[in-house]
Amino acid sequence: MQYFPAALQDLADHFARLPGIGGKTAQRLAFYMLGLPEAEAQDFADAIMQAKKTVHTCPVCQNLTDREVCPICDDEMRNRSVICVVAEPKDVIAMERSREFNGVYHVLHGVISPLNHITQDDIRVKELLQRVATGEVAEVIMATNPDTEGEATAMYISRLLRPMEVKVTRLAYGVPVGSQLEYADEVTLSRALEGRQEI
């Protein structure tokens, strides 16, 4: 027998399809939505469609935006000859928080991952090559995650860029500021040693 009304079960099923939401949580969320005032539920439904409708990728850097060109690419004060390549839009935010970078970005929307059937054609590599091919770019900073896939993607792209006479750099590896040496893993420590600098 069906325990839940069909529409409630359907809503719970929709929630359960979201990443990281299990069956029980989906049920709880569906109950919660049902308890909301009609107007708030409508707001939620509208927010979904509004985001789908107005948010798209910036034609220059591929970051998400609701303007024609994203605010960073549109900013006259940013140095357009330095491109920082990141995997996801949220990495742009992380970089911006550091307040250290004044160049522009390129968002790949993923990393090459054969295990997940994501190839170089599924991420925005072509768009990056086109930007560099204009000859206005002096340096490309690879800022993909320091894990296997991020590393492989950075390597792959830097090989493509090599014939294009552009400087390709990678974020420094090392011990995180504020961390404790005893908890640092060996690979990080050996990278930190390798990259040691004079003080």
Place this chain on the structure above:
Amino acid sequence: MQYFPAALQDLADHFARLPGIGGKTAQRLAFYMLGLPEAEAQDFADAIMQAKKTVHTCPVCQNLTDREVCPICDDEMRNRSVICVVAEPKDVIAMERSREFNGVYHVLHGVISPLNHITQDDIRVKELLQRVATGEVAEVIMATNPDTEGEATAMYISRLLRPMEVKVTRLAYGVPVGSQLEYADEVTLSRALEGRQEI
């Protein structure tokens, strides 16, 4: 500076308002929705409003339903002289899974909880009293959760029912089937002793 397009931030804010969803998870869910095909996102938005529109409480037992009267209250085979009182619609499902109960239900939609400002007027007690007042009810089984608030609510309701010449019972306390005695807490064990039965 605003890092996200407004509509994306708005969607993430909506997710963050759901119970148990933190800021980071809300962001991830908003990104995920953005990545869905337009039709699937529309389905999700529709599911919310569909659930809000079609699901309401059964006028008899207060359980959620999309029919005029819920399938359990509508079932001629169920014994209407026994009412099992539960706190939430999901408790009905738990009871139904046991396949032991052939009576009908009454869903309170909450328990009395002074700390959360939930009084007897916020839960469906009045509706239960009206059902019992018809004189067609022989027994009311209190099946609220075996915690402080569920216990207090059961006590409160049973006091209201006392003058109405109806048998009021409570689910048995004891050690859960399949559990191990060494892990049972003292209160449960002493209740299990109190309620011991001849074999």
